[in-house]
Amino acid sequence: MRHLLTLTFVSFGVLAQAQYGPEGGPYQPDSVSALVDHVHEDLNHGYSVWHISRRDRDRLNHAESQLRNFSAEWRKGRFDKGNLGDAINDTQHILDRNHLSGTERDALWSDVEQLRKMREAYDRHDIGRWWPCTVT
Numbered sequence: 433m434r435h436l437l438t439l440t441f442v443s444f445g446v447l448a449q450a451q452y453g454p455e456g457g458p459y460q461p462d463s464v465s466a467l468v469d470h471v472h473e474d475l476n477h478g479y480s481v482w483h484i485s486r487r488d489r490d491r492l493n494h495a496e497s498q499l500r501n502f503s504a505e506w507r508k509g510r511f512d513k514g515n516l517g518d519a520i521n522d523t524q525h526i527l528d529r530n531h532l533s534g535t536e537r538d539a540l541w542s543d544v545e546q547l548r549k550m551r552e553a554y555d556r557h558d559i560g561r562w563w564p565c566t567v568t
Contacts, residue, residue, distance in 0.1 A: 458553075459550060459553055459554075459558060459559040461506055461507060464503070464506055464550065465503050465506070465507075467543075467546055467547070467550070468499045468500075468502065468503050470543060471496075471499060471519075471523075471540075471543045471547070472496060472499070474536065474539040474540050474543055475495075475496060475540065477536055477539070478532070478536040478537070478539075478540060479492075481534060481536055482530075482532055482536065484526070484530060484532075488526050488529075488530060491522045491525060491526055492522065492523065492526055494518070494522050495518070495519040495520075495522035495523045496519075498515045498516070498518040498519035498522070499515070499516075499519045501515045502515040502516050511554050511559060513551060516547060516550070516551055517551065519547065520544055520547050520548060520551070523540065523543070523544050524544055527540065527541060527544065
């Protein structure tokens with residue numbers, strides 16, 4: 433699974449050159465995919481220290497699935513605000529209703545804030561559509 437995510441994220445970097453050029457920007461696909469990868473890492477680390485219910489774990493797994501779907505759509509040039517919003521909401525629900533503690537909770541909170549900023553940037557049209565090109 434991790435290798436598949438890594439391959440997906442590398443692909444983002446190659447395809448991003450089509451719209452953003454060599455200098456890129458804070459919301460180019462490879463930067464967005466790096467953030468998604470960071471969220472996954474923080475959640476996986478949190479699972480090793482948090483004692484959460486099966487239902488809450490399922491909710492976080494759903495958030496991870498939504499982020500993977502978001503990444504796949506972004507790679508195709510579509511910023512799927514619905515998948516992103518679902519992931520933010522599911523993760524925020526766990527943060528609001530549980531007694532997570534430690535640096536793992538703080539990292540997850542920071543991740544949610546960054547995801548929100550990305551969604552807000554899209555709403556402000558700071559993130560435009562990009563269209564993948566054929567890479568030879």
